[in-house]
Amino acid sequence: MSAQPSRSIQFDDQGNLRHFLTIDALPAETLVQILDTAESFIDFGLREIRKMPLLRGKTVVNLFFEPSTRTRTTFEIAAKRLSADVINMSATRMSTTKGESILDTVRTLEAMHTDLFVVRDHASGTPHLIADHLPSHVRVINAGDGRHAHPTQAMLDMFTIRQKKDDFSRLRVAIVGDILHSRVARSQIHALSILGAREIRVIGPRTLIPTDIQSMGVNATTDMTDGLDDIDVIIMLRIQRERMDGQLIPSEQEFFNRYGLTEEKLRFARPDAIVMHPGPINRGLEIASSVADSSRSVILNQVTNGIAVRMSIMARIMGGSGR
């Protein structure tokens, strides 16, 4: 199974975006179009009738091989606001016959005239694999694959940053915590660099920072005091307890002491710095409650924006999909 970023599979012959699998190698113009389109969905939740007919008659299958609440829910709300029919499949799959059983599942659902698959899997590359084996009118969105990518999360984060901070070229952004296991961080780094952020820094224990991170144009540090200096946007990552092998952090308490975002550590950043977190948050592990609930935190804005951004991505890739 390949996790290679493949720009070609994401676009059709006319250069229209057809799948949304990874941000890597997407042109800035495409990202800006997605953010701009999402802008027009922001007030949509305030209308009398919160439904528009764009995907009327289309079937969206949320195919989640890995548990998720908020991502699946916001995808479901987004698709329903666009008038699509939504089917949620929370499946577990046999590890022995992996690839085969996924494609069999997908082909079965495709035979029921699914128009869009929203896929999450613990293996990197599954959404690519599925996109590669479907007829051209069927679309795929990556809702998180292994350690590889979580592109819609990164786009809603970019949307939230733009909403609060405007111009990427002036921004220094710090991503803190478990960079190594984080598909969110990987997608955020791609998006920030394509959108021209002034500086991207990652902060975390040496054991949780990929050794090749500098090749992505990122500065790395193990120290929060240096790391947060002059920072405009702090993105805290979730410590993925279920992915820890036990060797990577000494203890949760020590992790919190060194890297947990507290009001004291927040003072190292710029006074108007915002605090983000893709959720769900571990209070007292990577972030103190007083920070998560403070006026500097935009964590709940991220959730709300997730609906508009996912509507935007669906609207962008589903255009011209009539058979």
Next chain:
Amino acid sequence: MRTALDIDAAIERMVSYIRTENIPEPLLIGIHTGGVLVAEVLHRKTGITEPLGTLDISFYRDDFGRVGLNPQVRASHLPVSVEDRNIFLVDDVLYTGRTIRAALNEIFSYGRPARVILGVLVKRTGRELPIQPDFTGMELELAPDQQARITIEASSLAINIAEIPG
């Protein structure tokens, strides 16, 4: 091709219709992009007090499945509730009628207006839906391969008529 069409007279006709109708507290809504240009002029000249509303009907078009989304989508902006209000809906050119169908659907997603009155600067030939304007600036007979577009030139409205390359 540039034509010596009298836009000022066309606008005056529309202004005079809105004034004559004498509707209490009407809302004026323009459809992006050309319709907003026309609506801005009408809003100024008629002295309608409620702020101008704008609609981008991209999400309500009937050709999304064929051609997809316009690269630039603007947010619709209706600053005042449409519920039980009288609305002047304004577009630049009425051609097939599909834009107006989409605009009506979008307006109704905001609420139930008392009345919608349709005004267009140019009423041209080529209707594909049973939609007709209530008031019109001018009428043009154009062939299917001709396109009329409203632009702003030297801060006044202009009509450009171009052949669509077939």
